Amino acid sequence: MKTTISQVGKYTDQEVVIGGWLANKRSSGKIAFLQLRDGTGFIQGVVVKAEVGEEVFSQAKNLTQESSLYVTGTVRSDERAPSGFELTVTGIEVIHEAVDYPITPKEHGTEFLMDHRHLWLRSKRQHAVMKIRNELIRSTYEFFNENGFVKVDPPILTGSSAEGTTNLFHTKYFDEDAYLSQSGQLYMEAAAMALGKVFSFGPTFRAEKSKTRRHLIEFWMIEPEMAFMDHEESLQVQEQYVTHMIQSVLKNCQLELKALGRDLSKLENIVAPFPRITYDDAIKFLQENGHEIEWGEDFGAPHETAIAESFEKPVFITNYPAEIKAFYMKPHPERSEVVLCADLIAPEGYGEIIGGSQRIDDMDLLKQRYDEHNLSEDAYKWYLDLRRYGSVPHSGFGLGLERTVAWVCGLEHVRETIPFPRLLNRLYP
Ligand SMILES: NC(=O)C[C@H]([NH3+])C(=O)NS(=O)(=O)OC[C@H]1O[C@@H](n2cnc3c(N)ncnc32)[C@H](O)[C@@H]1O
Numbered sequence: 107m108k109t110t111i112s113q114v115g116k117y118t119d120q121e122v123v124i125g126g127w128l129a130n131k132r133s134s135g136k137i138a139f140l141q142l143r144d145g146t147g148f149i150q151g152v153v154v155k156a157e158v159g160e161e162v163f164s165q166a167k168n169l170t171q172e173s174s175l176y177v178t179g180t181v182r183s184d185e186r187a188p189s190g191f192e193l194t195v196t197g198i199e200v201i202h203e204a205v206d207y208p209i210t211p212k213e214h215g216t217e218f219l220m221d222h223r224h225l226w227l228r229s230k231r232q233h234a235v236m237k238i239r240n241e242l243i244r245s246t247y248e249f250f251n252e253n254g255f256v257k258v259d260p261p262i263l264t265g266s267s268a269e270g271t272t273n274l275f276h277t278k279y280f281d282e283d284a285y286l287s288q289s290g291q292l293y294m295e296a297a298a299m300a301l302g303k304v305f306s307f308g309p310t311f312r313a314e315k316s317k318t319r320r321h322l323i324e325f326w327m328i329e330p331e332m333a334f335m336d337h338e339e340s341l342q343v344q345e346q347y348v349t350h351m352i353q354s355v356l357k358n359c360q361l362e363l364k365a366l367g368r369d370l371s372k373l374e375n376i377v378a379p380f381p382r383i384t385y386d387d388a389i390k391f392l393q394e395n396g397h398e399i400e401w402g403e404d405f406g407a408p409h410e411t412a413i414a415e416s417f418e419k420p421v422f423i424t425n426y427p428a429e430i431k432a433f434y435m436k437p438h439p440e441r442s443e444v445v446l447c448a449d450l451i452a453p454e455g456y457g458e459i460i461g462g463s464q465r466i467d468d469m470d471l472l473k474q475r476y477d478e479h480n481l482s483e484d485a486y487k488w489y490l491d492l493r494r495y496g497s498v499p500h501s502g503f504g505l506g507l508e509r510t511v512a513w514v515c516g517l518e519h520v521r522e523t524i525p526f527p528r529l530l531n532r533l534y535p
């Protein structure tokens with residue numbers, strides 16, 4: 107019976123054929139242990155010379171790392187195995203012999219691994235990260251579909267910037283200037299006026315010269331937008347969404363979390379509601395704890411980490427100064443110097459995973475912001491039309507997928523959270 111490693115449990119004590127690769131091997135004169143992988147998982151194949159005879163045993167002994175092969179064997183339950191099963195090998199058919207596979211079982215430096223990302227992706231650790239990334243994506247669609255949101259895909263090639271013009275990727279659109287999308291938000295606002303509650307999921311681009319463990323040049327963002335919902339209602343959607351994702355990973359990715367050595371107690375208590383702290387109180391907290399920071403300044407990574415350390419769940423920091431936030435954010439009704447926004451800061455030093463706000467819904471105020479931010483009325487005329495024809499209160503947010511993957515997996519750097527990371531000075535492979 108041809109099957110995959112993830113399905114062997116259905117064939118205990120039966121003979122199966124698995125197509126895969128040799129991830130690693132150790133052997134003695136009488137027995138060989140083959141670490142096999144097939145993309146769906148990992149399993150150990152045991153080859154006993156006395157049982158398989160000289161020819162098969164010699165094949166096993168001569169197998170090279172990452173050679174592709176078909177293995178025939180009997181599935182055995184084994185509670186010591188991570189998957190709960192092992193294979194008693196009875197036959198080997200080599201498909202293609204891999205010679206001198208560069209990523210050997212010994213330690214390798216980061217740059218070496220990044221230069222071989224197209225192969226590094228095969229390792230058990232990267233496999234676990236990609237499976238958790240997949241679960242975060244799957245549970246995202248599940249949450250928004252179950253809550254009446256419609257998937258809408260904003261353009262990647264745009265003529266405008268949502269998050270300021272300092273980190274835009276320019277390109278030509280025939281004879282016109284164009285930019286790779288920094289955020290689909292403005293288009294999602296138009297979609298929300300047509301469909302009520304919408305969400306996007308796609309790549310976004312920031313030409314930021316930030317060389318930190320949290321910054322990618324190309325990253326994937328989930329951007330929900332909700333007509334008739336105010337700032338607080340949006341925060342409730344955010345905390346329910348993050349809760350759903352985390353609990354889904356805990357339910358469906360135990361094997362992968364174990365492979366990463368992740369402390370599950372750090373994730374088990376991640377359930378709504380999440381704490382909220384105002385920007386004002388965050389500034390006071392930092393000043394009282396020895397940080398040199400004045401009201402009006404933005405938070406850096408050390409500030410976010412210090413604030414988050416006071417909480418075991420992600421914490422919303424709300425109502426930042428208007429001066430340090432984007433043009434589209436709605437001013438606080440009683441304090442025009444702050445805006446109705448929030449960043450969601452993950453625990454354990456993982457920093458900002460969500461940025462969101464209630465949007466300006468008044469046309470004159472938005473026009474005033476265009477002037478203040480030197481935005482071209484032509485490029486943004488369509489965005490103003492959303493306030494000209496049936497404007498409504500509306501809110502939305504953007505969750506960075508890779509930062510969320512880093513937090514959930516307990517990873518040191520976002521480079522491991524995306525199949526082919528684009529970092530400062532890295533466009534290969
Ligand atoms: N629809 C919205 O309201 C989203 C809004 N226009 C926006 O882009 N907000 S954000 O710039 O804070 O980015 C949102 C999130 O996107 C992530 N982000 C933002 N920039 C990056 C980089 N450079 N690398 C990785 N992840 C990044 C991070 O989690 C942020 O919290």
Ligand SMILES: [Mg+2]
Nearest residue numbers: 449458460461
């Ligand atoms: Mg932000």
